Structures are given as C-alpha cells and as structure tokens.
Amino acid sequence: MEEFDLIIIGSGSGGSATANRAAERGAKVAVIEAGVLAGTCVNRGCVPKKLTWYASRVAEAIHRFGPGYGFDTDKVSFDYHKFLESRDGYVGRSRASYGRNFEKNGVYYIEGYAQLLGQGQVQVGEKTYQAKYIVLATGSRPSELEVPGHELLDNSDDFFKWTDLPQSVAVVGAGYIAVELSQALHGLGVETHLVVRHDRPLRTFDKMVTDELVEMMAKNGPELHPYTNFDAYKQTESGQIECYQDGKLILTVDRVIQAIGRRPNTENLGLEQTSIKLDDKGFIEVDENHQTGEENVFALGDVIHRPQLTPVAIKAGRSLAEYLFNDGPSGAMDYTNIPTVVFSHPTIGMIGLTEDQAKKEFGTENIKVYTNRFFSMYASGGLDREACHFKLVCQGPDETVVGLHAIGEGVDEMIQGFGVAMKMKATKADFDSVVAIHPTGAEEFVTMR
Numbered sequence: 001m002e003e004f005d006l007i008i009i010g011s012g013s014g015g016s017a018t019a020n021r022a023a024e025r026g027a028k029v030a031v032i033e034a035g036v037l038a039g040t041c042v043n044r045g046c047v048p049k050k051l052t053w054y055a056s057r058v059a060e061a062i063h064r065f066g067p068g069y070g071f072d073t074d075k076v077s078f079d080y081h082k083f084l085e086s087r088d089g090y091v092g093r094s095r096a097s098y099g100r101n102f103e104k105n106g107v108y109y110i111e112g113y114a115q116l117l118g119q120g121q122v123q124v125g126e127k128t129y130q131a132k133y134i135v136l137a138t139g140s141r142p143s144e145l146e147v148p149g150h151e152l153l154d155n156s157d158d159f160f161k162w163t164d165l166p167q168s169v170a171v172v173g174a175g176y177i178a179v180e181l182s183q184a185l186h187g188l189g190v191e192t193h194l195v196v197r198h199d200r201p202l203r204t205f206d207k208m209v210t211d212e213l214v215e216m217m218a219k220n221g222p223e224l225h226p227y228t229n230f231d232a233y234k235q236t237e238s239g240q241i242e243c244y245q246d247g248k249l250i251l252t253v254d255r256v257i258q259a260i261g262r263r264p265n266t267e268n269l270g271l272e273q274t275s276i277k278l279d280d281k282g283f284i285e286v287d288e289n290h291q292t293g294e295e296n297v298f299a300l301g302d303v304i305h306r307p308q309l310t311p312v313a314i315k316a317g318r319s320l321a322e323y324l325f326n327d328g329p330s331g332a333m334d335y336t337n338i339p340t341v342v343f344s345h346p347t348i349g350m351i352g353l354t355e356d357q358a359k360k361e362f363g364t365e366n367i368k369v370y371t372n373r374f375f376s377m378y379a380s381g382g383l384d385r386e387a388c389h390f391k392l393v394c395q396g397p398d399e400t401v402v403g404l405h406a407i408g409e410g411v412d413e414m415i416q417g418f419g420v421a422m423k424m425k426a427t428k429a430d431f432d433s434v435v436a437i438h439p440t441g442a443e444e445f446v447t448m449r
C-alpha cells in the first residue's frame with residue numbers, strides 16, 4: 001500500500017493550495033480528484049464568471065457609454081462563440097497551470113473518487129492508500145429546487161456549458177451568483193429577470209448598498225421580481241419554460257437558472273467509517289484548527305460552514321499546511337474582516353460588519369456612520385449617470401472602522417487595501433490622515449465627513 005504524509009481529497013482552490021504548500025515544506029503529498037483538475041473556481045466559478053463579467057463590461061462600455069465618449073457604436077456586433085473560445089481557452093490555461101504546479105512541487109495526482117476507510121486509509125477504485133494526515137477539500141455543488149418541473153432548470157454549472165445565448169432568461173435566487181449572472185446576461189443583451197423571494201437581492205449586505213442596487217437595476221439592469229417564489233415550471237411546445245406561482249403563469253422565458261446556494265460534497269465519502277460529524281446544514285464540523293472529529297483528518301473550503309470564497313479556502317489550506325509540516329502555531333485562520341466583492345454592474349464590495357450588525361453587536365450609541373454618494377465620473381463622461389455610494393461604520397470613541405461598504409464604478413479593485421487597514425484596526429482618523437488620490441472614487445474613503 002502506497003504511503004503519504006498527506007492525502008488531500010479534492011484538487012480545487014483549497015486542496016491545491018494545501019498540497020503545494022505542504023509539498024514545499026517537504027511532505028510527500030497526494031491529491032485525489034474525481035472530476036476535473038482545479039475544481040469549481042477555475043472550471044465553473046470565479047474564472048469563467050469573471051470573464052463573462054468582463055465581456056458584459058465591454059458591451060456596456062461600447063453601447064452605454066461609448067457614444068458619450070464620441071464613439072460611433074452602430075456597427076458593433078458580438079459573437080458569443082468567439083467569446084466562448086477565448087473564455088474557455090483561458091480556463092484551460094489556468095487549469096494546466098495547476099497541473100504544472102503539482103509537477104514542480106512533486107505532488108502526486110490521482111484520478112478517481114476517494115472514500116475514507118478509517119485509520120488513515122483512503123480507497124480509490126481498487127487501490128488503497130495510507131496517510132499520516134488527510135484533508136477533505138471536496139467543495140460544494142449547486143443546490144436544486146424541489147418543485148414540479150425542476151428538471152427543466154439550469155444551474156451555474158449548466159450556464160458555463162451553454163453554447164449560445166437565449167433571448168430571455170429568468171434567474172431565481174438572491175445571492176452572489178444570481179446577481180452576477182443576471183447582470184452579466186443583461187449586459188450581453190439578453191432579456192433577463194431576477195426573481196427573489198423577498199424585497200431585494202443580497203439581503204446579507206448593507207442596506208445602503210442594496211437600496212442603491214435595486215434603484216440602479218430599475219434604471220439599467222435585469223427586471224427585478226420581488227416577493228416572487230415560483231412553485232412550478234412547465235415546458236411549452238416551442239421549448240420555452242413557463243414559471244408559475246400559486247397556479248398563475250408569471251413569466252415565460254427561454255431558460256431558467258436556479259442560483260439558490262450550494263451544498264457541501266459529503267456523500268459517499270466514507271464518513272460513516274469515522275467519527276467525523278456533519279452540522280445541521282450538512283457541512284463537515286471542524287474546530288478552529290480545521291480538525292474534524294477524527295484526529296488526523298482535517299476539512300476546509302466549501303465543505304465546511306465558512307464563507308464559500310476561493311481565497312478563504314486557499315488561506316485555510318496554507319495555514320493548515322504550515323501547521324502540519326512547518327511547526328506552524330496553529331491550523332487556524334482569522335475569518336473576520338474578509339473583503340468580498342459581488343461582480344455586479346457596478347460592483348459591490350464589503351468588509352466587516354453591516355451598519356445593522358455593528359449596532360446590534362456594539363449598541364447603536366457606540367456606532368457612528370459616515371456615507372458619501374456621488375456620481376461616477378466615468379459614467380458621466382459617457383453622458384449617463386451612475387451613483388457610487390460608500391459607507392464607513394465606526395465603533396467606539398476611537399471610531400475604529402468595523403465596516404466598509406461600497407457600490408460603484410471600480411469598487412472591485414478598490415477595497416483590498418482597506419482590508420489591510422481594517423485588520424490593523426485603523427480608525428476614522430487614520431483614514432483621514434491619508435492624502436487622497438485624485439480624481440478617483442477611492443478618494444472618498446479618506447475624505448468622508
């Protein structure tokens with residue numbers, strides 16, 4: 001039986017980061033992958049999504065703002081197949097770089113479905129491997145609606161396999177994926193409907209941001225259907241999909257994408273051979289060191305109940321590898337103040353607590369809020385108007401910045417550095433002490449009054 005210091009199940013963001021760092025520290029490492037090398041982010045997540053977002057940004061620059069900047073955009077056409085060639089080429093090159101990194105670091109790559117046998121053993125097909133440590137980085141997959149006609153619906157994995165763009169789409173869901181895909185599709189000229197059960201999408205974000213998002217979508221974006229919960233879908237003779245609520249036909253569209261969250265991949269993993277436990281949502285339970293109920297088995301990334309983000313999985317993996325193979329102080333990572341961006345039009349960014357969360361945690365009287373709303377110079381130059389709205393949530397007499405929220409042009413590339421400042425517990429006075437960069441949107445964060 002072949003033996004390793006570390007076996008990792010899953011070659012996605014978390015698994016690969018753990019493997020490479022552990023191998024760099026001298027460990028003999030194997031990664032087992034049942035699907036495609038490099039997992040969700042590269043093949044059916046962040047990477048093809050961001051390229052689709054870029055394509056719709058280009059469309060927006062041409063059609064919405066181009067004429068204002070003096071461009072004649074009448075004869076511009078868009079070939080989705082050509083875009084897919086470049087998008088999928090990029091994805092292929094990214095995937096290949098994962099393979100090259102494994103080779104460079106001497107990581108063994110094993111193709112097949114892995115199951116735990118207990119006592120450090122992992123089975124893949126007919127073969128059994130032994131490891132001192134095992135990391136479960138099996139990720140997640142799209143959740144599915146359980147209503148009549150659900151088999152007619154696509155999810156984000158299916159979207160990335162589309163070979164053409166339909167005329168009309170309904171996107172059901174209110175999270176990151178629903179907002180991003182609906183806005184990208186709208187930008188590419190598809191009649192798009194965003195269907196949410198409550199009043200607005202992104203309800204876990206600061207209300208200022210989502211108020212602005214809803215207003216902007218009404219002017220330029222997918223059509224929002226608030227308080228809508230389709231409970232049945234039917235196919236018409238021409239292949240369209242009818243969406244019903246309480247027996248009433250609400251919408252007929254070419255395709256429906258469901259984007260209602262993601263489920264952890266824990267089935268048939270052999271967990272019953274171990275003392276590994278799942279929480280009430282089905283995620284693998286871990287302690288702060290990412291250790292499961294089994295002493296030598298760890299779990300990280302989307303399969304545990306933490307923010308489902310690529311850099312989160314990567315950081316957890318690297319911390320764990322340092323802990324196991326470089327005398328690192330612990331396998332823990334700090335899950336607070338994680339900067340996050342929604343690639344909508346325009347982009348949304350947040351770090352830390354929303355205003356409501358901060359008031360709840362520290363008491364309303366201990367929170368001071370600064371906001372600034374202005375119009376994007378880029379949009380105005382294109383003879384259109386688009387608001388940018390920024391907020392700092394400050395706590396205590398020192399006004400430590402505990403929340404930063406923004407919607408507007410360029411926010412995606414703006415907030416990473418503020419994440420560093422917030423980790424260092426920067427105060428409003430620290431922000432104010434910085435000289436602004438002019439003319440930018442970012443300067444508003446250091447000039448708020």
Ligand SMILES: Cc1cc2nc3c(=O)[nH]c(=O)nc-3n(C[C@H](O)[C@H](O)[C@H](O)COP(=O)(O)OP(=O)(O)OC[C@H]3O[C@@H](n4cnc5c(N)ncnc54)[C@H](O)[C@@H]3O)c2cc1C
Nearest residue numbers: 010012013014034035039040045114139301302308309310
């Ligand atoms: C559409 C979309 C867009 C996204 N955009 C962003 C973004 O912009 N920014 C961001 O930070 N995050 C984004 N995410 C989230 C991000 O992709 C995930 O958080 C990240 O990929 C999780 O990494 P992971 O290593 O935990 O799992 P994964 O990348 O899912 O990897 C898990 C791997 O394990 C394999 N596996 C599962 N079970 C077994 C088994 N028993 N044996 C062998 N192999 C197995 C799977 O085949 C898979 O390859 C997006 C996700 C989606 C779906």
Ligand SMILES: NC(=O)c1ccc[n+]([C@@H]2O[C@H](COP(=O)([O-])OP(=O)(O)OC[C@H]3O[C@@H](n4cnc5c(N)ncnc54)[C@H](O)[C@@H]3O)[C@@H](O)[C@H]2O)c1
Nearest residue numbers: 173174175176177178259260261262307308309341342343
């Ligand atoms: N830009 C990014 O960083 C990015 C982009 C895409 C995805 N992601 C990650 O992937 C995760 C999964 O994305 P997601 O958008 O699928 O999930 P999500 O958790 O962000 O949102 C799921 C949404 O679906 C809604 N919902 C749940 N059940 C529903 C139902 N039956 N009908 C209608 N709506 C329902 C929920 O209210 C929620 O708003 C995200 O949480 C995020 O961590 C990140």
